[in-house]
Amino acid sequence: xxxxxxxxxxxxxxxxxxxxxxxxxxxxxxxxxxxxxxxxxxxxxxxxxxxxxxxxxxxxxxxxxxxxxxxxxxxxxxxxxxxxxxxxxxxxxxxxxxxxxxxxxxxxxxxxxxxxxxxxxxxxxxxxxxxxxxxxxxxxxxxxxxxxxxxxxxxxxxxxxxxxxxxxxxxxxxxxxxxxxxxxxxxxxxxxxxxxxxxxxxxxxxxxxxxxxxxxxxxxxxxxxxxxxxxxxxxxxxxxxxxxxxxxxxxxxxxxxxxxxxxxxxxxxxxxxxxxxxxxxxxxxxxxxxxxxxxxxxxxxxxxxxxxxxxxxxxxxxxxxx
Numbered sequence: 001x002x003x004x005x006x007x008x009x010x011x012x013x014x015x016x017x018x019x020x021x022x023x024x025x026x027x028x029x030x031x032x033x034x035x036x037x038x039x040x041x042x043x044x045x046x047x048x049x050x051x052x053x054x055x056x057x058x059x060x061x062x063x064x065x066x067x068x069x070x071x072x073x074x075x076x077x078x079x080x081x082x083x084x085x086x087x088x089x090x091x092x093x094x095x096x097x098x099x100x101x102x103x104x105x106x107x108x109x110x111x112x113x114x115x116x117x118x119x120x121x122x123x124x125x126x127x128x129x130x131x132x133x134x135x136x137x138x139x140x141x142x143x144x145x146x147x148x149x150x151x152x153x154x155x156x157x158x159x160x161x162x163x164x165x166x167x168x169x170x171x172x173x174x175x176x177x178x179x180x181x182x183x184x185x186x187x188x189x190x191x192x193x194x195x196x197x198x199x200x201x202x203x204x205x206x207x208x209x210x211x212x213x214x215x216x217x218x219x220x221x222x223x224x225x226x227x228x229x230x231x232x233x234x235x236x237x238x239x240x241x242x243x244x245x246x247x248x249x250x251x252x253x254x255x256x257x258x259x260x261x262x263x264x265x266x267x268x269x270x271x272x273x274x275x276x277x278x279x280x281x282x283x284x285x286x287x288x289x290x291x292x293x294x295x296x297x298x299x300x301x302x303x304x305x306x307x308x309x310x311x312x313x314x315x316x317x318x319x320x321x322x
Contacts, residue, residue, distance in 0.1 A: 119285025
């Protein structure tokens with residue numbers, strides 16, 4: 001699969017690194033208007049992404065652009081008969097995302113939203129523990145993450161502009177947390193309430209968000225997210241309390257099971273890996289699934305529509321509580 005990357009900031013560069021580690025995926029070109037970022041690419045580069053879309057030898061594109069450009073560029077790529085891997089959110093709105101999904105079906109192209117957390121080993125392993133019934137029926141879930149804004153390098157200015165980003169931490173990180181909670185628990189989420197806070201100079205988007213939700217079995221779910229300026233920390237954990245035990249997951253580390261048999265711990269990463277390097281493992285898993293779906297002419301797992309389930313809850317939260 002010949003791949004082109006559109007947008008070569010931090011995420012685009014991580015996609016390039018992941019592609020370089022996958023047999024059967026060849027990074028052919030990068031499109032990026034900033035010449036300083038283009039200099040990091042070791043393949044052919046363009047300032048205009050249309051040069052990639054017009055290249056018939058390129059089978060698929062990875063879109064790593066400001067959120068406000070996602071729908072437009074994904075639409076153009078699908079019309080150019082490219083398979084599309086795109087960073088979340090799929091579009092600025094759920095309605096926009098649905099339009100892109102409809103077009104992908106019409107064009108018979110693979111469309112996948114890069115949901116990194118589903119491909120992080122601790123999250124995937126925790127899901128297997130839940131499915132095996134090791135903690136019994138889920139009684140409650142809490143999930144918290146506080147990200148230092150320096151952990152992945154400085155965030156680009158557009159992420160603090162609602163017109164370009166669509167929202168702050170509630171959208172940018174919230175899609176991941178709402179998605180992985182529902183996926184690990186294997187239950188749908190319903191929204192009860194939400195709260196958003198501008199605690200520092202983060203433009204016109206929120207840097208603190210919390211969601212109160214319920215699983216389909218009625219169990220309460222509390223999710224809290226925050227961006228911390230002037231820090232490179234990454235703190236947080238997902239705790240799932242069941243009738244037979246408790247499962248605690250640290251997405252970038254490992255998981256712990258506590259039940260009547262005692263405590264069992266699993267460390268899922270080499271301790272020498274940095275947080276960005278661990279994140280790249282999840283990105284590599286997503287890209288491998290995308291490439292397999294293209295090769296096998298099937299829907300990817302997860303389907304693009306699944307990311308819209310979490311985005312719909314966030315969109316409802318913004319309308320009702322922001």
